Structures are given as structure tokens and as C-alpha cells.
Amino acid sequence: MKTSRIKIVENILNANDQIAEENSRMLKKHHIYSINFMAAPGAGKTSLILKTIQALSNDLRIAVIEGDTAPVTIDADKVQAQGIPAIQINTGGGCHLDAPMIRSGLAQLSLKELDLVIIENVGNLICPASFKLGTNINVVIASVPEGDDKPYKYPNIYRGIDALILNKIDLKPYIEFNESYFIKGIEILNPGVRFFEVSCKTGEGLNAWTDWLKEKIIHFKNE
């Protein structure tokens, strides 16, 4: 019984990875760069996406795919209010986005008219780690009020990421947050990961993140 159950799960993951590769090929074919943002609920995924859009939308044509567990369009509405196309994927209570969902989302976008697709995963520090989507980079957004021990408690999500953004640094004066302990936790899991400290509220640190991202995109477009 147990063996057969494990086998089914493996098949599902393999199927997901295959479709993730197809997503990756399709995006590459259209010269579209893509990002998968993962974070706990309330870390500031949508705020960071809005700031990233503001910094890049003069030069790049952007679309956003929003993953939500419930049929509410709070985040997608905020994106569309910036004049950016947003596709909402309602997982129907599901705890993560997977590659087939992204394939469905991409099918609803005019890929010929895009340079960048930003994906906001479901707010969850566990399940999204197991499902590749086919994006160029995976980015985790942490936040100061979540606490400095999160890399130790939720290690899987911090593994294999390309950048870690620590948001809400404006709250540092009011919260005990041991930054060297936090960074050590990230680096054990992920040596050499790019680390950005930002405040989406004050704007502090955002340029370093968007400059790095711009360079990545330019490099990708010239490949």
C-alpha cells in the first residue's frame, strides 16, 4: 500500500517537472524572463511586485500571474490598477501553484507582447518548494516580523533559490531580529545566494533589487 502511494506522488512530481520544462521552453521561445515569488502570508509579495513593476514597466512589458487559495482578486486588482495584465489562478483551497496551472495561465496571455512574467505563488513557506514552475529564477521574500529563525524552521523553501529578499526592514527598530543568525541560516542552505534588504513602505533598498533584476533580464535577452 505504502509503496504504491509513494509511487503515485513521484509520478505527479515528474509530470509537474515535465510541464515546468515545457513552460520554460515556451517562455524562452518568446524571449520572456520569468520569476516565481514565494513567501509566507503577509511577507509582502504583492507590495514587492508592485514596486518591481513601477521600476521596470517603462522599459519592459510585464504580466503577473497571481496564485490564490480563495476566489478573491485583492492582489490581481492591485496589479491591474497599475495597467499591467494580471491572471488570477484560484487553487480552490490548494496550498501551492504547480506547472500545469502556470501553463493554463500563460495560455491566457499574449506572449508575443511580453518581456517579463512575474508569478506570485500562494502564501506558504512549505508546499510551493516542491513544485517547479519553469521560471528563470525562484525568489523567496522573508520579512523582519516573521523572525530570524525561519530558515532553520522551513529549510526546503530556502534551498535552490536565486535571491532572498528581506522585506519590512523599516520595522527593525521595533523588533528583535538577529540578522547574522538569519543570514547564516540562509547561507548554510544556499551558499552564495543573492541577498537584498528592502522596505516596500519606505522604498529603502529597492533599487539594488531592481537593478540586479534588470541586469539578469538584459543578460537573458542577449543570450
Added chain:
Amino acid sequence: MKTSRIKIVENILNANDQIAEENSRMLKKHHIYSINFMAAPGAGKTSLILKTIQALSNDLRIAVIEGDTAPVTIDADKVQAQGIPAIQINTGGGCHLDAPMIRSGLAQLSLKELDLVIIENVGNLICPASFKLGTNINVVIASVPEGDDKPYKYPNIYRGIDALILNKIDLKPYIEFNESYFIKGIEILNPGVRFFEVSCKTGEGLNAWTDWLKEKIIHFKNE
């Protein structure tokens, strides 16, 4: 294919609910009251548990079951430092506790010597909602920095709970948080839910929570 997959999931849930009832009966037999704390990562579950222990441990014999996705004992260590027995359940990357895990945890405790078992679920606003554990009450801990829109975005976890504790109210001066919007979201899902506002940092509001809990436990013990 799809029908058979759905059926398997239903069977798992039914098996879980049956074991949750067994847990409930076993706890009742030993006159032990029990709480399932659920929250997003970093909302302050462990801090609230420590404060609850401090308020109740003179009158009640308490044990804690800690759910973690990784084999780290950060939270269990903090509980044991208070002289309280703590059992750690490592879900091995799993996103929630389930009733069989609690059964295993209870088997490691001296139930005859306990009045209260506190369970700290895995930090996740989605998956724990689907798995009853057999506790007397289910409590969600939210926190001000998570934002006021969480009940709308993660409705399942807020349904069928007995109390909602909003933690980190000391951060209100520094964060935009529309409290009436937040409470409206909770009440739509869960009319009449008990609502507590606390700061585990300053201690504000904790007495209202622990007084309410004490009354619930006394009532249960006298049943």
C-alpha cells in the same frame, strides 16, 4: 482516474477524523483539555504558548506538542526551558499535523499527570485547516504585520475556530492595519468567534485570553 483519486483523499480524511475522535476520547478520559494553535509562520505561536504556560502553570499541569517541518528543536527547547514537557513531531517536510501524529505524541506523555495539552501546529495558513486533531478548541493566531486582508485570502483556516488571537498589536503605530476590515472578514466566516488582541512582547491583552481559557478549562473539568 480523477474519481479514484478524489476517493483516496476522502478516505484519508475520514481515517484522520476517526483518529481525531479517538484522541478526543482519550484526552477526555484523562480529564485533559486541549488546544490546537494554528498560524502563519512567525505570527507568534510559540511566544503565545510560552505566555499561556506562564499564566496557567501554577494551577495546571501542562504539556506541549510541537509540530515542525524540519528536525530542529528551537520551539520545543523554549518550552522545556520553562520546565514543561515538550514532544516534538517532525513532519519530515509535511505541511500540517494530523490526528495520527497527535496520537503518537500523546503516547509519549504521562496523561495521568496532565490537565492541559497545547499543540503548536506547523506554521501554515492553508493545510492545517483540513485536519482535525481531536482538541477541545481550535485557535488561530494572526499578527498585525501579516496584514488585514488575510481572512479574505485564507478563509478555510478561519472557519470553525473557537478563538482568534491578533498578536503583535504593539506594532500598530508603524503599520497600516484596518482592524474593522480584518474583524469583518473573520466574522463573515465565523460569526460570534471570540476575538483577543494581544502583544506577547508587552503583555498587553494577554490576561483576557488566559482568563477566558481558564474558564473554559474549569468548565470542562467540572463537566
